[in-house]
Amino acid sequence: MTPGGGSGPMKDCEYSQISTHSSSSPMESPHKKKKTAPRRKWEVFPGRNKFFCNGRIMMARQTGVFYLTLVLILVTSGLFFAFDCPYLSEKITPAIPAIGGILFFFVMGTLLRTSFSDPGVLPRATPDEAADLERQIDIANGSSSGGYRPPPRTKEVIINGQTVKLKYCFTCKIFRPPRASHCSLCDNCVERFDHHCPWVGNCVGKRNYRFFYMFILSLSFLTVFIFAFVITHVILRSQQTGFLNALKDSPASVLEAVVCFFSVWSIVGLSGFHTYLISSNQTTNEDIKGSWSNKRGKENYNPYSYGNIFTNCCAALCGPLSPSLIDRRGFIQPDTPQLAGPSNGITMYGATQSQSNMAAATPLLQSEPSITSEELPLPGKTSLSGPCATLTLGQPTPPSSMPNLTSDTGLTDMIPLKEEHEGHQFLTPEEAPSPPGMLPSGSPITHSHTMHVLSLASQDSLHEDSVRGLVKLSSV
Template structure:
């Protein structure tokens, strides 16, 4: 008699197996959806007036500096826990990005505490959804290991009854599950371990790839965001309050540049939505 792994093991071992598997599955899907559909920490772009004012301030600052050291254009320096951090100017959003923020080329937005853009969730991973991403990959690791262990147990129990080759022949779905889990468990568990390391040291993937900070406090490029304690770093990343979203979902989208008004000679300007028939004087319409 052929049977799948879950009903067979529920009868042979314990009926709690499908319950645990269902809980893990729904937790994985819940954290996946929460990561995909939540605001990662998008920073609003500057309005045309704000961008023009900021450009004016930059020109004044670079023009009035005299002799000696002249700061590079489009950057600012701030001190965080004794460490000098440069704030870079975003030419797309027209703002000075806050510390740890970066512009995502795929989402075309500046994101607070930018970690990376994850194609599997279809969203950036940043300040507001990092904990949900971490819980997603961690629970997915448990689910993959759980399925892999149950499939192996199923094959072993069936082998004791009818032999190994017959067990493989009778349960082709279990064999396929074992192969898929075997090749995927290493990458998933490895990714969970990597992000566990990042959380314990209070770093982001972006900072780790660039080698921005050193884990040793005595070095010049020490991490100013680390609390010096693994437990504190984990609590801040996973249990701290979630900052409110800066996106105005009910607001109107404003154009990046002001639309020029139509000149008085009746010719439509570039980008104007007024039709040619609307620009005909009233006297000519009556004459026609």
């Protein structure tokens, strides 16, 4: 092979330049994480609801009757504006279609506002909040020493001198506020729950009740308005061409009159009923159950009534609109690790399953003061700055014949025996209680875990007597 030759083995052996812009090596690919778009809360909402327009529209799942409501209003109003209004505006006044248009748009606006909004859904408790609430109830009932016990169903509060019971919702894991109830169709607890209305396709509660009332009230006016002027149209035509010819000339008017006639009674009756409820500051749910009486002298008087019809109406229709509590368009925050609270050496036998799992997954000594090498000599160390040796629970290291500070020294050499010091009581790893599911027998644990197995009451005496033992060893 010649040094400067262009042929030979060196011709075939060429160096290729490594591109820095190429794809990552196989060693780096496992460390790369795909960036996923943040999800919104409505995508994982636990209730039985449907969302549209990226969570801006919230409805119940059963919306078939709602579409029927839309069709009836749109078809009846459309036929009225197409076939009756031209004749009426020419014969009577152009104000008729103008007033009808205002009523129509007001009805549609309040209907969509009622159907597409949050009725006042209460957020469900997180697993940690539910476990903490149940633990507090168990402690208040004196049942923390036993196993899991379901919380009581009621809690009493006093509102304006009247005792009101708050019921516990086992689905949402919360105590429902006063006047709240759980809707079985939407599977949500709704604040100031009135009823679930299939005609609007949503629950009626605190945040959309005023719009629901304005919808049925304006729909009553629109229905009466259309029915009255349809009859007027038929009468005017029958005076010119006869009744039968008038029906033949305007068949759409006949259809409008039939629809309005059969619907006006229920709509007007519903409007009157809710007017009574607003004037007495009650809900449909409370009125059906007979929860309150309108008379102040009785024992079950209504604590929410202001005692004045005008004030009750203003409170229901003109009060401030409370914000939504579920934040359905907010982004889901990534889970952050949470440290367990101070255990203080107490076994959590009365805690719930989620609390026990959290405690088992969290190091038990994270929230306790760390023990330095200057406070207590550690077994299995060649020097005070060396690492701790592992110790198997249930198999303590046997004591050596000559106590020293070599690497063969066991844990029992550092702790004075019961025969030598009768005045002090210590707990060996076999005697220390171990909470179930937290420190299984036979598993290797470090020195920090071994020190935690000893009860809290014996740790102070252990430190003091260990120092005394060191003094005796140094004197020997």
